[in-house]
Amino acid sequence: xxxxxxxxxxxxxxxxxxxxxxxxxxxxxxxxxxxxxxxxxxxxxxxxxxxxxxxxxxxxxxxxxxxxxxxxxxxxxxxxxxxxxxxxxxxxxxxxxxxxxxxxxxxxxxxxxxxxxxxx
Amino acid sequence: xxxxxxxxxxxxxxxxxxxxxxxxxxxxxxxxxxxxxxxxxxxxxxxxxxxxxxxxxxxxxxxxxxxxxxxxxxxxxxxxxxxxxxxxxxxxxxxxxxxxxxxxxxxxxxxxxxxxxxxxxxxxxxxxxxxxxxxxxxxxxxxxxxxxxxxxxxxxxxxxxxxxxxxxxxxxxxxxxxxxxxxxxxxxxxxxxxxxxxxxxxxxxxxxxxxxxxxxxxxxxxxxxxxxxxxxxxxxxxxxxxxxxxxxxxxxxxxxxxxxxxxxxxxxxxxxxxxxxxxxxxxxxxxxxxxxxxxxxxxxxxxxxxxxxxxxxxxxxxxxxxxxxxxxxxxxxxxxxxxxxxxxxxxxxxxxxxxxxxxxxxxxxxxxxxxxxxxxxxxxxxxxxxxxxxxxxxxxxxxxxxxxxxxxxxx
Numbered sequence: 001x002x003x004x005x006x007x008x009x010x011x012x013x014x015x016x017x018x019x020x021x022x023x024x025x026x027x028x029x030x031x032x033x034x035x036x037x038x039x040x041x042x043x044x045x046x047x048x049x050x051x052x053x054x055x056x057x058x059x060x061x062x063x064x065x066x067x068x069x070x071x072x073x074x075x076x077x078x079x080x081x082x083x084x085x086x087x088x089x090x091x092x093x094x095x096x097x098x099x100x101x102x103x104x105x106x107x108x109x110x111x112x113x114x115x116x117x118x119x120x
Numbered sequence: 121x122x123x124x125x126x127x128x129x130x131x132x133x134x135x136x137x138x139x140x141x142x143x144x145x146x147x148x149x150x151x152x153x154x155x156x157x158x159x160x161x162x163x164x165x166x167x168x169x170x171x172x173x174x175x176x177x178x179x180x181x182x183x184x185x186x187x188x189x190x191x192x193x194x195x196x197x198x199x200x201x202x203x204x205x206x207x208x209x210x211x212x213x214x215x216x217x218x219x220x221x222x223x224x225x226x227x228x229x230x231x232x233x234x235x236x237x238x239x240x241x242x243x244x245x246x247x248x249x250x251x252x253x254x255x256x257x258x259x260x261x262x263x264x265x266x267x268x269x270x271x272x273x274x275x276x277x278x279x280x281x282x283x284x285x286x287x288x289x290x291x292x293x294x295x296x297x298x299x300x301x302x303x304x305x306x307x308x309x310x311x312x313x314x315x316x317x318x319x320x321x322x323x324x325x326x327x328x329x330x331x332x333x334x335x336x337x338x339x340x341x342x343x344x345x346x347x348x349x350x351x352x353x354x355x356x357x358x359x360x361x362x363x364x365x366x367x368x369x370x371x372x373x374x375x376x377x378x379x380x381x382x383x384x385x386x387x388x389x390x391x392x393x394x395x396x397x398x399x400x401x402x403x404x405x406x407x408x409x410x411x412x413x414x415x416x417x418x419x420x421x422x423x424x425x426x427x428x429x430x431x432x433x434x435x436x437x438x439x440x441x442x443x444x445x446x447x448x449x450x451x452x453x454x455x456x457x458x459x460x461x462x463x464x465x466x467x468x469x470x471x472x473x474x475x476x477x478x479x480x481x482x483x484x485x486x487x488x489x490x491x492x493x494x495x496x497x498x499x500x501x502x503x504x505x506x507x508x509x510x511x512x513x514x515x516x517x518x519x520x521x522x523x524x525x526x527x528x529x530x531x
Contacts, residue, residue: 006318013314066167115183
């Protein structure tokens with residue numbers, strides 16, 4: 001089988017032509033680095049993505065603080081994780097790196113705060 | 121009137137990086153003036169990750185990337201005034217600004233650093249016919265509402281233009297429960313980065329319609345539909361291809377323009393290609409002692425490069441402040457065949473320098489060539505070259521053999 005992938009690992013956005021059988025990558029061309037081949041391999045068996053969103057802040061100088069995942073989760077679980085994130089709120093102040101949900105839905109990724117919001 | 125060695129107009133990524141490097145280079149009397157209540161610029165609302173891959177080797181969100189610089193600016197004791205609007209910068213470097221806390225300020229600066237960033241093109245710039253209902257936003261405004269103010273902009277969404285912010289917002293609005301019906305791009309190729317097409321549109325099944333535009337906007341109080349049509353190669357809508365799409369929200373992601381009102385007030389000459397200042401290799405504009413870097417100079421696609429450019433600016437500004445002058449830059453760098461623009465437009469010819477440029481249209485298997493007179497200085501082969509991606513070419517001064525002007529072109 002042949003398929004062209006756009007690597008999303010870095011801003012180079014390499015267009016990678018891959019030949020594969022099932023989950024076996026036979027050849028890749030067009031990638032500037034080894035991460036491209038790893039991306040294609042992962043994409044064939046278990047495509048994963050990170051997401052970023054926001055959660056409500058009580059008593060802060062801003063109504064929201066931002067959050068992101070510390071590692072990629074299976075693509076088909078994105079909306080499940082969004083539901084978990086949307087159920088959260090925190091009290092000000094918020095600090096970059098604080099964990100809001102550890103190991104969200106048992107997927108091995110934490111939801112962490114990415115913005116400092118002071119108390120109002 | 122007070123006096124400062126360096127006044128920095130804008131506390132976004134460019135201003136913050138410039139301030140830090142200035143301080144490291146031995147300039148101590150620095151003031152950053154910022155229009156918003158907090159430092160960080162547009163990064164404050166860019167909550168998605170992917171920032172800092174080249175600079176920090178990790179994928180950060182915008183606020184995290186900004187905070188790393190803000191923390192260092194604070195540790196370095198660099199002064200800043202937020203919630204402060206700069207009204208004027210004069211050619212003799214008097215900065216006039218106003219803030220609630222400080223009232224009207226006039227500051228005589230030895231050097232002024234222009235780091236104001238850019239603005240979005242709006243519906244007015246497109247002259248799209250139709251009514252003027254609520255529900256039409258530029259992508260950055262929608263991003264501000266959703267990510268900073270907790271206000272959802274709509275439910276049924278059409279996006280005009282495939283700029284990166286529009287793509288990022290397509291994904292963001294989808295995650296927040298909106299239905300993004302499609303992205304329409306007048307050019308035959310996307311204007312955003314390929315990875316954003318992949319992870320923001322393809323991942324969520326959002327269709328991208330190239331060579332299409334919005335030809336009518338309908339609705340009285342709130343937007344009720346837009347009419348899209350296919351376009352020919354000269355961007356003219358093709359009669360008979362119109363399709364009405366019911367929606368309550370239209371997001372515009374149709375380009376960014378360097379914000380240069382203050383530069384013009386300071387009599388800084390602007391390049392019609394970038395719509396930013398003409399600069400030399402020290403990022404100095406046509407007015408001695410006034411410097412520009414970041415999106416106010418030319419629109420970047422990656423903040424990592426904004427930080428780098430601002431640091432190059434600071435090196436130049438520090439030399440100007442500490443020695444009283446900078447080497448003359450008599451050699452012109454021209455954008456030739458296939459090149460949209462090139463920065464800097466003037467170089468000294470006595471030092472290494474880095475060219476930043478964009479190609480005009482997508483091309484495969486090309487070379488970007490730097491030529492001085494009949495002499496080839498540099499040739500960079502590219503498997504693909506896209507207007508969405510800024511290209512940087514470091515050039516060693518040893519490669520220059522004459523004092524002729526230079527041209528950069530695609531072959």
